[in-house]
Amino acid sequence: MRLPDLQLPPDADALRSEVREFLADELRERRWEPRVDSWLSGFDPDFSRRLGARGWLGMTWPTRYGGGGRSPLERYVVTEELLAAGAPVGAHWVSDRQTGQLLLRFGSEAQRVELLPPMIRGELYFAIGMSEPDAGSDLAAVRTRGERVDGGWTLHGAKVWTSGAHRCQWAIVLCRTSPRGEDRHAGMSQMLLDLGHTRGVEIRPIISMTGEHHFNEVILDGAFVPDAMVVGRVGDGWRQVTSELALERSGPERFLSTLPLLTVLIDRLAKTAGPHEATAIGELVAGLMTLRRLSMSVAAAIAAGDDPAVDAALVKDLGTRFERTVTATARRLLPCEPDLGSDDVLAMRLADSVLSAPAGTLRGGTNEILRTIVARSLETA
Numbered sequence: 028m029r030l031p032d033l034q035l036p037p038d039a040d041a042l043r044s045e046v047r048e049f050l051a052d053e054l055r056e057r058r059w060e061p062r063v064d065s066w067l068s069g070f071d072p073d074f075s076r077r078l079g080a081r082g083w084l085g086m087t088w089p090t091r092y093g094g095g096g097r098s099p100l101e102r103y104v105v106t107e108e109l110l111a112a113g114a115p116v117g118a119h120w121v122s123d124r125q126t127g128q129l130l131l132r133f134g135s136e137a138q139r140v141e142l143l144p145p146m147i148r149g150e151l152y153f154a155i156g157m158s159e160p161d162a163g164s165d166l167a168a169v170r171t172r173g174e175r176v177d178g179g180w181t182l183h184g185a186k187v188w189t190s191g192a193h194r195c196q197w198a199i200v201l202c203r204t205s206p207r208g209e210d211r212h213a214g215m216s217q218m219l220l221d222l223g224h225t226r227g228v229e230i231r232p233i234i235s236m237t238g239e240h241h242f243n244e245v246i247l248d249g250a251f252v253p254d255a256m257v258v259g260r261v262g263d264g265w266r267q268v269t270s271e272l273a274l275e276r277s278g279p280e281r282f283l284s285t286l287p288l289l290t291v292l293i294d295r296l297a298k299t300a301g302p303h304e305a306t307a308i309g310e311l312v313a314g315l316m317t318l319r320r321l322s323m324s325v326a327a328a329i330a331a332g333d334d335p336a337v338d339a340a341l342v343k344d345l346g347t348r349f350e351r352t353v354t355a356t357a358r359r360l361l362p363c364e365p366d367l368g369s370d371d372v373l374a375m376r377l378a379d380s381v382l383s384a385p386a387g388t389l390r391g392g393t394n395e396i397l398r399t400i401v402a403r404s405l406e407t408a
Contacts, residue, residue, distance in 0.1 A: 033323050039104050046108040049081065053114070061113030063379035064284045067241055067386070069115025070194055072149070078109075078116075079149030084123050087330075088131060092143040099330040103323060107279045113287040117191065117241075122146040125274040126153040126199055129217075133259035133267050138219065142197070155275075156186040156200035156220065156245060157268065165396065166201065166268060167211035171247060173202040173218065179253040180204070180218065181227070185246050192230050192243040196223050200247070201268055204261050215264035219256040226250065237367065237382045269336055276392065277325035277339035281346030282318040284387065285353040288376040289315075292357045295373060304360050311356060314349050318342065337404040340397040347387040347394065354380040 053059065053074075062068050078084050086102040088094025109116050127146055130139050145151035162168040171184025182202055192198060198220045205214035222228055227250035233242035259267060289311060296304050321342050328335040357363075357377055365378035 033100070033320070033327055035104065036098055036101055039101060042101060043104050043108060046083070046105055050108065050112045050114060053077075054112075059115050061287050062115070063113065063287050063376050064383040064387075065113045065287075066110065066116050066120045066280045066284070067190060067383070068117065068237075068239065068379075069113070070117040070191060070241075071115035072118045072152075074115050075119040075149035075152075077149070078119070079147060084119055084149050085127055085143065085147035088127055088143060088147065092139055093147040094143070099326045100323065103279070103326050107283060107319075110279055110283040111286050111290075118152050118194070119146070119149050120280075121155055121191070121195075122151065122153045124278060125155075125271045128274055129199070129258065129267060129271055132270065133217075133263070135255070137255060138258070142219075151197065152191065152195040154189050154192040154195040154198040154222070154243075154245075156189055156192075156198045158186060158188045160185055160187050160244075167265075169201055169203060169215065171200065171202040173204045173216060173252070175204075176251070179251055179255075180257070182218070182220070182247040182250045182252060185244060187242075187244045188233070189230075189243045189245045190241050192222060192245050193232065193240065196221070198222055198245070199258070200252075201264055204264075212265040214262055215268075216261045217258040217264045217267050218252040219258060220247075220250060220252055221256075225252075235382070235386070237379070270334065272392070273325065273329060273334065273336050273339040275339075276343035276397070277322055277329075277335070279319065279322055281343045282315065282322070282349050284383070285350040285380050286315075288357055288373075288380045289353050291373050291376055292353075292361065295361055307356055307360060311349075311353060314352070318346050318349060321345070337401055340392070340400040343392065344394050344397040344401070350380075350387055351384055354384060 059071060059074060082095050083105050085094040086097045086105065087099050090096045127143055130142060142151060157166055159169055159171060171182060171186065173180040173182055182200060200218050200220050202216060202218065203214055204216040207214065227248045229246040231244040231246065232240045233244060234240055235242065293308060296308065325335045325338050325342060361373065363374050363377055365381050366374040367378045369375050
């Protein structure tokens, strides 16, 4: 792994203070309640628009599209503050984290002009159409196919675990545009699908253990995508997806989802912790800071034009395991019955953490797939 000596930009402290003040005002006005796993559970278009108005969406994107033209580490500061507060960032999350970056790298100018400005304003949201039934984290096993027709392509197949598809206006869909051959990664393309205005799209809800509706199965039965909405070159989908996954797997959301629980745990133990409790909390904080350093290093590598796919896989694997450790430690140090409806913030956040834990090690690639990526890199090192 490459761990450069990172230095945050000179104005990072001022930016962090500005974000914290904004979040404190939001909480005083009771515009939302902090949540564990808020980048999935917290879908709040009004909040996203307020972030857009402050210039905190599309921060690194070129100013000609309305972006901020700022550094990735400045964006990192804003992102980690939002996650630490448990703010409802789910509406814009995919668009800001990866779809905009994908279009800037591979998309057409027409796609950027049409889609980036409303994404920056917090008005346009994307879902990810990668995972499929019977394929899971093995994206090379994708079977959704794109068939050539006059003026574009028709999509046939199914996507699963598609977060927010019932609320997002668009999805980016990975499909096969030529038959699968010996090279499982060849012949794949990505297409931009207008979910709200395209026939042949059926969105079926998948209800989580919390009783909430985040996930969906998306059935594609002849959904038409015009040529203008193909991302980059036909057949270049695998290269595009792997660059996306570095963005998807390495961010602070992979280890900060349970921070709202950890902060409550620390507050409760602040005056009563003995050596055992203090050691356990110290181990969690040390793990948190190590993961933060790893994640920031990947962000710096991406900004430098590198392709840190292996590093990102490691961050995601370690991060999701860390989040489970936070939950287990909280249950061990402060025995408490998890209860989503409780007035006790510890019981409520503990329940949130317990119920969201299974998804953490699945979304963005299972831990087994991630370890395979790391192992293969060691074989060729």
